[in-house]
Amino acid sequence: MPLASYQTSVPVVVDDAKCIADKGCTVCVDVCPLDVLRISDISGKAYMAYDECWYCMPCEADCPTGAVTVNIPYLLR
Amino acid sequence: MSSPFESYDDLEDADERLQAADPAERRVAIIALGHSGDPAAVAHLANMVADPDAGVRQQVAMALGEFDGSEAANALVKLLVDPERIVATAAADSMAEFKDPACAEIILPLVKHAHAFVRMGSLRALKELRSKDTLKPALEALQDSDAAVRVQAIGVIGFLKLEESIPALTALINDPDAHVRRAAVSALAFSQMKPAAETITRALKDSDWMVREMAAETLGLNVNGAIAADQLIACLADEFWQVRLKAIRSLGRMKVERAVRPIGNCVNHDQANLRKEAAAALGEIAHSDGEAFLAVIADDLDPDVRKNARWALQQIAARKARAGA
Amino acid sequence: MAPDQIVDGLSEVSCDVLVIGGGTAGPMAALKAKLKNPKANVVLLEKANVKRSGAISMGMDGLNNAVIPGYATPEQYTKEITIANDGIVDQKAVYKYAQNCYSIIEELDSFGIRFLKNENGDYAVKKVHHIGTYVLPMPNGETVKKALYRQLRRARILISNRYMATRLLKSLDGRIAGAISVNTRTAEILVIKAKAVILCMGAAGRLGLPTSGYMFGTYENAANSGDGYSMAYHAGAALANLECYQINPLIKDYNGPACAYVAGPFGAFTANNEGSRFIECDYWSGQMMLEFYNELLSGKGPVFLQLKHLHPETISEIESTLHKVERPTRGLFQQGRGVDYRRESIEMHISEIGFCSGHSASGVFVDDNARTTVPGLYAAGDMASVPHNYMLGAFTNGSVAGIDAMEFADSHDFADFDAADVAMERDRVMAPTKREDGIPPNQVEYKTRRLVNDYLQPPKVTRKYELGMRRLAEVREDMQERMIARNAHELLRALEVQSIMDCADMAVHASLYREESRWGLYHWRTDFPEKDNENWFCHTLLSKRDGRMTSEKRAVDPYVVPIADDERDLYDKQRIRATA
Numbered sequence: 001m002p003l004a005s006y007q008t009s010v011p012v013v014v015d016d017a018k019c020i021a022d023k024g025c026t027v028c029v030d031v032c033p034l035d036v037l038r039i040s041d042i043s044g045k046a047y048m049a050y051d052e053c054w055y056c057m058p059c060e061a062d063c064p065t066g067a068v069t070v071n072i073p074y075l076l077r
Numbered sequence: 078m079s080s081p082f083e084s085y086d087d088l089e090d091a092d093e094r095l096q097a098a099d100p101a102e103r104r105v106a107i108i109a110l111g112h113s114g115d116p117a118a119v120a121h122l123a124n125m126v127a128d129p130d131a132g133v134r135q136q137v138a139m140a141l142g143e144f145d146g147s148e149a150a151n152a153l154v155k156l157l158v159d160p161e162r163i164v165a166t167a168a169a170d171s172m173a174e175f176k177d178p179a180c181a182e183i184i185l186p187l188v189k190h191a192h193a194f195v196r197m198g199s200l201r202a203l204k205e206l207r208s209k210d211t212l213k214p215a216l217e218a219l220q221d222s223d224a225a226v227r228v229q230a231i232g233v234i235g236f237l238k239l240e241e242s243i244p245a246l247t248a249l250i251n252d253p254d255a256h257v258r259r260a261a262v263s264a265l266a267f268s269q270m271k272p273a274a275e276t277i278t279r280a281l282k283d284s285d286w287m288v289r290e291m292a293a294e295t296l297g298l299n300v301n302g303a304i305a306a307d308q309l310i311a312c313l314a315d316e317f318w319q320v321r322l323k324a325i326r327s328l329g330r331m332k333v334e335r336a337v338r339p340i341g342n343c344v345n346h347d348q349a350n351l352r353k354e355a356a357a358a359l360g361e362i363a364h365s366d367g368e369a370f371l372a373v374i375a376d377d378l379d380p381d382v383r384k385n386a387r388w389a390l391q392q393i394a395a396r397k398a399r400a401g402a
Numbered sequence: 403m404a405p406d407q408i409v410d411g412l413s414e415v416s417c418d419v420l421v422i423g424g425g426t427a428g429p430m431a432a433l434k435a436k437l438k439n440p441k442a443n444v445v446l447l448e449k450a451n452v453k454r455s456g457a458i459s460m461g462m463d464g465l466n467n468a469v470i471p472g473y474a475t476p477e478q479y480t481k482e483i484t485i486a487n488d489g490i491v492d493q494k495a496v497y498k499y500a501q502n503c504y505s506i507i508e509e510l511d512s513f514g515i516r517f518l519k520n521e522n523g524d525y526a527v528k529k530v531h532h533i534g535t536y537v538l539p540m541p542n543g544e545t546v547k548k549a550l551y552r553q554l555r556r557a558r559i560l561i562s563n564r565y566m567a568t569r570l571l572k573s574l575d576g577r578i579a580g581a582i583s584v585n586t587r588t589a590e591i592l593v594i595k596a597k598a599v600i601l602c603m604g605a606a607g608r609l610g611l612p613t614s615g616y617m618f619g620t621y622e623n624a625a626n627s628g629d630g631y632s633m634a635y636h637a638g639a640a641l642a643n644l645e646c647y648q649i650n651p652l653i654k655d656y657n658g659p660a661c662a663y664v665a666g667p668f669g670a671f672t673a674n675n676e677g678s679r680f681i682e683c684d685y686w687s688g689q690m691m692l693e694f695y696n697e698l699l700s701g702k703g704p705v706f707l708q709l710k711h712l713h714p715e716t717i718s719e720i721e722s723t724l725h726k727v728e729r730p731t732r733g734l735f736q737q738g739r740g741v742d743y744r745r746e747s748i749e750m751h752i753s754e755i756g757f758c759s760g761h762s763a764s765g766v767f768v769d770d771n772a773r774t775t776v777p778g779l780y781a782a783g784d785m786a787s788v789p790h791n792y793m794l795g796a797f798t799n800g801s802v803a804g805i806d807a808m809e810f811a812d813s814h815d816f817a818d819f820d821a822a823d824v825a826m827e828r829d830r831v832m833a834p835t836k837r838e839d840g841i842p843p844n845q846v847e848y849k850t851r852r853l854v855n856d857y858l859q860p861p862k863v864t865r866k867y868e869l870g871m872r873r874l875a876e877v878r879e880d881m882q883e884r885m886i887a888r889n890a891h892e893l894l895r896a897l898e899v900q901s902i903m904d905c906a907d908m909a910v911h912a913s914l915y916r917e918e919s920r921w922g923l924y925h926w927r928t929d930f931p932e933k934d935n936e937n938w939f940c941h942t943l944l945s946k947r948d949g950r951m952t953s954e955k956r957a958v959d960p961y962v963v964p965i966a967d968d969e970r971d972l973y974d975k976q977r978i979r980a981t982a
Contacts, residue, residue, distance in 0.1 A: 003842060023101035027108065031454035033625050034618070035564065035586060035891065038405045049405055050891060054618045055658075055731040058454040061544070064104055064136055072735050075615040076655055081415065081585075081592050082445075083561040112453075114555020143552050174514045207523070236523035260521045267522035287715065319669070319713060348711065349679060350669045380682045381671075 011073045012037065012048040012059060018067035019045040028059035028068050087113035091121050100130035107133065111140025119144050123152035131161040138164055142171025150180035154187055157198050169198030173205070181208035188214045193223040200229035204236050212237055216245050224254035231257065235264030243268055247276040255285035262291045269300045278305040281324075286317040293320055297327030306333045313339045318348045325351070329358025337362055341370030349379040356382055360389025363396040406889040408835055411590035412828065417443040417560065418811040419804070420581060420596035422567045423630065424448035425456015425623075426793055427783030427800030428602035429550040434804030435600075436557045439812060444559050445594060447583060449894075450625055451563040453551050456604060457623050457760070457784065458793060461544035463664050463727040465517070466530075466537055466686075466792045468507060469500045473527045473535040476500035480963040482534055485970065486685035487763045487789050488920050488933070490643065490941060492959040495770040495788045499798050506798045507538070514549040516542040528667030531684050537667055541723040544730075565592055566894055567629065569827045570599060570637040570779065573817035578637075578778035580819065582827045584897070589835065589890040591828050595819075597811035598778045600803045601766065602796070603630025605648070605784040606905045608898070610754020610859060611851035612657045617844065620658030620729060621650055621753055627898035628905035630785040631757060631766065635904060639774040640767040640943040642787040642956075644912035647755040647860070647924045648762040649691045651705075654751040656735045660707045661728065665720050672750065673708040680705075686761050686790070688922030694752055695860075695923050706747035717743050754851075755859055757905060760796075762924060763789035764912075767943055772803035775945070778814065780807050833882075834896045840886035843896040849877050850899065854906050862913050862927045871910050878903055907951065912944050915953040 014028075021029075022044030029037045029046060037059060038049040046068070053073075060068045087109050094106035107125065110118040118140075125137045138156040141149045156168035172184065180202070187199035188211075200218060203211045211233050218230035231249065234242045249261035262280045265273045277299065280292035293312055296302040310333075312324035321343065328336040336358075343355040352374055359367035371386045371393075418439070421432040424446050432446040448455050469479045479500040484491045507525070511517060518526040518539040529535040540546075554561060565583040571593075573579050580595040607622020618624035635641060651672065653660045662672060672694075674680045680697045683689040697703055709717055721743065725733030741748065759765040765787040772780045780803040781787075783796035791799065834843070857870025881903060887893035918934035919926050941956040 020101035020104065023099060024105040025101070025108070030451050030563075033450040033455050033459050033623055035450060035894070052618060052624070052895075053616075054620050054624045055729075056454075056459045056620075056623065057730045058459060061460070061730070062454070064108060065101075065132065070731060070734075072656075072731060072738055073616070076620075076657070076735070077738050081413070081562045081565065083563065085558060112551070112555065114552060114558075143548075176512060176514065204523070232521050232523075235521040238522060264521035266520055266524070286713075317713075319716075322669075350671075350711075379679045381679050384682065384684070 008051045009074060010048040010051050011053045011055060011071045013069045013071060014046045015067045015069070016043060016045045018065045020065055021046045025064065027062050027064060031058040031062050033058075085113075085115070088115055088117055088121065091118070095121060095125060100133050103128065103130070103133050104136045107136040107140050111143045114143070116144065119148045119152070123148065126152050126155045131164055134159060134161065134164045135167045138167035138171055142174045145175050145177045145180070147177070147179050147183055150175065150183040154183055157187060157195055158190065158192070165194060165198070169194075169201065172198060172202035175202055176205060178206050178208050181206045181211055185211060185214060188218055193221075193226055196221065196223070196226045197229050200226065200233050204229070204232045207236050209237065212239060212242065216242065219245055219249065224257050227252065227254070227257045228260045231260040231264050235267060238267040240268060240270065243270070243272050247272065250276055250280055255288055258283060258285065258288045259291045262288060262295055266295045266298050271301050271304065274299045274301040274304055278308050281305065281308050281312055286315075286320055289315060289320045290317070290323050293323035293327055297330045302327060303331045303333065306331065306336065310336050310339050313343060318346065318351045322351050322354045325354045325358045329361035332362050334362060334364050337364045337366045341367060344370050344374045349382055352377060352382045353379065353385050356385035356389050360385065360392040363392040365393055365397060368393055404889065406587050406891040408890055408893070409588040409590050411588070412593065413590070414593040414595065415445070416580075416595035416816065417445040418596065419444045419598050419600065419807050420594050421446045421600045421602060421804070422581060423456070423602035423604060423783070424452035424561070425602065425604055425783070426458050426796035427803070428456075428600070429554055430797045430800035431600045431602055431782055431804035431807070432559045433553055433557055434801045435808040436559055438805050438808040442808060442811065445562060445596070446554065446559050447562045447565050447567055447581070447594065449564070449566040449586060449629070452554065452561055454547055455625065457626065458546050459623055460730060461546045461727045462540055462793050463543055463661055463723050464537060464539040465507070465794045466663050467503070467790060467794055468527065468536055468538040469503050470507070470525060470527050470538070471504060477963045478534050479536070481965055481969065482531070482685055483790050484961070484963070484965060486687040489939065490763065490920070490958055491789055492769070493962045494959060495768070497962050498770045498802070499788060499795055502802070503794050503798045506794065506801060510797065513553055515546050516540060530663060530666040533684070537663055539664065539667065539723065540727065542727070544727045562592070566897060567603075567633060568831055568897060570633050571819040571823060572637060572776070573819055576638070576777065577814075577817040578776055579817040582824060584831050584893070585890065586894040587890050589832070589893050591831070593824055595816055597814050597816055598780065598807040600772075600780040600782065600807050601630045601634060601785060602781070602783045602800060603633070603785050605756055605758030605760060606631055606902070607756045607758065608902055609756045609851065609854055609905055609909065611848070611855050612754060614655065614657055617847060617851070619753070620656055620731070621652050622756060622758070626784070627901050628757065629898065629901040630781070631908065632901040632904035634766040634774065634779070634781065635908065635946055637776055637779065638946055639776045639779060640945045641765065641908065642767040642941050642943055643764045644757060644908050644944055645916050645925045645942065646688065646762055646764045646921045647909070648758040648760070648764075649688075649755055649860070649923055650753040650761065651691070651694055651750050652753050653732065653735070654749045656732060657753075658729045658732060660748055660750060661724060662707060664723050665707065665709055668716050668720055669712055670707060670709045670720070673706050673747065674702040675704055676702060677708065688762070688924030690922065691752060691924065692922035692926065698752070705750045707750055708747040709743040710745060710747060714744055754855055755909070757909070758784045759787055759789055759791050760784045761790060761792070763787070763921070771806045772799055773806065778810055778817070831897065834885045834887035835893055837884070837886045840884040841880055843885055843887060843892055843899050846877065846881045846885050847895070847899045847902060850874065850903055850906060853877065854909070858906065858909055858913070860923050860926045862925065864914065864927070864929045867910055867914055874903065874906055874910070908944055911951045912942060912953060916942055
């Protein structure tokens with residue numbers, strides 16, 4: 001069976017202007033218990049690659065520059 | 078395949094990375110040093126306390142919190158007096174993590190700093206170090222113009238648990254700030270001597286309900302608390318049910334028999350928490366006069382009240398049985 | 403380049419003690435093992451990253467079971483836990499915990515883990531329960547993991563992040579020999595030979611399915627997919643009382659903990675729609691959940707956590723903990739809905755089922771030295787059978803496991819395993835990556851967990867369980883034959899689904915075996931509605947024998963702290979009947 005991708009609004013938002021992943025920072029990617037964050041090959045910034053979040057917050061709390069925000073997603077609100 | 082284990086070679090090119098032109102790169106290097114757990118990282122971090130970038134200095138302050146001891150303390154005291162608040166706040170938080178008493182003498186001079194934030198941060202860090210050398214400066218800090226500094230100084234003194242500080246703590250019962258008075262009452266709990274109990278008893282009449290609540294609770298922890306039995310009974314008419322609740326708990330714990338009636342009169346209060354506490358205390362005192370009051374709430378709507386009433390009646394019955402035998 | 407591309411690779415390392423799971427019990431076990439023998443190699447293997455992994459990823463807001471001198475005694479605590487678990491308790495392990503946990507608190511305090519203290523430096527212990535006083539708040543408890551990580555680095559533990567253990571290795575004579583794991587970002591296989599292995603892999607918190615529309619709830623760390631139960635099972639270890647599920651009260655829709663233990667000491671309580679308390683039983687238990695369940699269905703619901711009767715200043719104090727520690731997004735959630743605790747109560751619900759000895763009594767069977775039934779294999783924390791562990795139990799029993807495992811390693815050499823076992827496991831692990839076409843792991847997982855909700859959620863009906871078993875077997879076949887993983891991250895999820903499926907099967911088997919009702923809602927069987935002490939006052943042990951799932955009875959060890967009949971009665975009188 002062929003697979004289709006699926007639209008979803010992701011809870012973790014990264015402010016590219018503040019993110020220093022392109023300078024070698026990997027804090028948010030490291031601390032994520034579900035390993036859903038990655039650093040983009042194109043922008044060099046962190047982003048949520050997989051929508052598998054449990055809203056635990058270390059990515060936001062540990063980000064050294066305050067670039068990460070965790071939102072409560074629509075279906076939970 | 079590379080090594081499956083976390084590296085312990087974080088310091089290898091640390092100096093080079095700490096000198097990167099880009100502050101973000103310096104930050105990344107500092108984060109790695111903080112996580113390294115290697116005590117040798119402290120020297121590298123200490124070199125960075127004068128970095129021109131406030132974000133970098135903040136990161137240094139956070140990283141130093143991962144270590145303990147004089148060397149880290151020496152670096153952190155410089156960051157606690159940083160003009161940027163984000164740096165100073167991070168330094169205060171990190172310093173509060175210290176456990177090594179040797180840090181005390183390094184932090185101590187800051188207790189007299191011109192800025193209240195620095196005085197507060199240094200006293201907060203000194204609490205857990207429990208060094209006797211801090212007693213005198215902390216006692217002096219009780220006169221500080223800033224209430225938040227006075228609260229931290231109380232903690233330093235309270236953690237030391239020295240009877241000689243009782244008079245100074247007692248004097249704070251008249252402090253204009255309610256947080257200070259509340260902290261002083263809490264600190265006095267270390268003493269099991271009468272003077273402390275007498276001071277806390279006076280606090281039962283404080284103008285602030287949270288001070289009264291703290292006093293009522295703390296008396297139950299003092300072996301001489303019973304000298305305040307009448308004043309605690311008077312608290313059962315306090316306008317705040319929260320204060321009454323703690324008074325009931327302390328009277329129950331002290332098994333004050335003449336409190337049975339006044340406690341019993343609380344069983345009709347509309348706050349279930351208070352009815353529950355009254356029932357539990359009547360059980361602890363276990364005097365037969367409590368039975369009539371407990372009968373009133375045996376079928377209370379609140380299951381916790383019923384449960385405590387049932388238990389209390391059993392305690393009274395058990396005491397009667399013991400007396401009979 | 404797409405992330406997480408699959409790399410073909412296999413390597414092998416060896417160590418004296420291997421600790422699997424770097425959440426709560428694991429770091430403590432690793433640390434204690436290393437301190438016991440500083441020359442030995444201790445590996446801490448973690449599916450995520452030990453910096454922020456496990457149930458306490460974002461810290462913990464309090465200890466619920468602290469036995470602190472002057473407030474509670476080990477005897478009293480042991481009694482309470484025995485009664486809360488309907489008597490099915492091997493007291494020796496509970497009593498040992500109760501005796502040791504205060505020294506662990508002091509040790510954690512020395513690590514920089516922050517407990518609430520009075521201004522005199524004493525722990526500010528709070529009374530929540532009817533008889534004992536066990537609650538120690540941690541309003542600044544968000545840095546627990548940071549403090550633990552610091553200790554691990556200082557002791558130079560060999561930390562291996564982003565490796566998921568999949569199976570244990572054993573020698574022919576049944577002794578533990580190591581484990582096989584897979585990198586979650588490259589799919590490379592890592593074989594770890596070890597003289598002793600400690601499993602600290604957390605709860606099975608991803609068993610039932612939340613109704614939110616998302617697969618992951620907010621109560622358990624979703625990484626806790628029951629891998630430890632599955633691995634122990636396949637290694638032939640016994641698992642105790644799995645029919646004693648865990649079901650929790652939670653904030654409706656948010657699906658996370660409301661933490662009544664934070665608000666309780668301040669006077670907050672769980673109330674029905676009339677604003678009245680309704681929970682009769684004192685200690686957190688299946689009985690409590692049954693009362694919760696009944697209230698929700700009675701017409702007196704919804705159920706709320708009520709704070710509005712408290713003073714605004716008190717509420718602010720509660721908020722500062724609730725919104726900063728353990729699950730900080732609760733604040734964000736309430737804010738989004740405009741809920742102000744001063745005016746409005748928090749709507750509560752009960753969770754889906756899971757396994758977790760944190761608040762319940764099931765898990766990989768261990769004795770008071772944290773030893774499983776497999777020589778050289780240990781278990782601690784939420785996945786081990788010591789009841790009502792909570793965080794402090796994980797630390798305390800993790801410590802016991804670490805010390806005993808190092809003693810075992812010091813007196814044993816490596817056991818030999820069959821290389822064919824590794825080859826077979828590698829084939830099993832990699833199978834979903836070898837298929838061109840098939841079903842993605844998230845769909846297999848959704849279906850499995852939806853079936854768990856439909857058929858396994860109590861009340862347990864025999865006929866439903868039989869149907870559930872059939873449906874699950876069909877999905878298992880799909881999982882084994884048709885599931886695909888297109889990258890290493892999907893492979894991680896695909897492997898987790900297999901743990902979830904194993905746990906679902908064990909839940910069915912264990913539940914059908916115990917032909918009575920016990921532990922309130924946790925094991926309420928409509929076909930056997932009564933508690934049957936004559937036939938079932940015993941543990942049940944589930945294990946794999948000759949490739950098949952079997953269950954047997956095991957007598958409860960003689961009590962070390964006797965419980966008088968009238969004490970038991972006092973509790974029983976507070977209870978409502980399961981059939982109410």
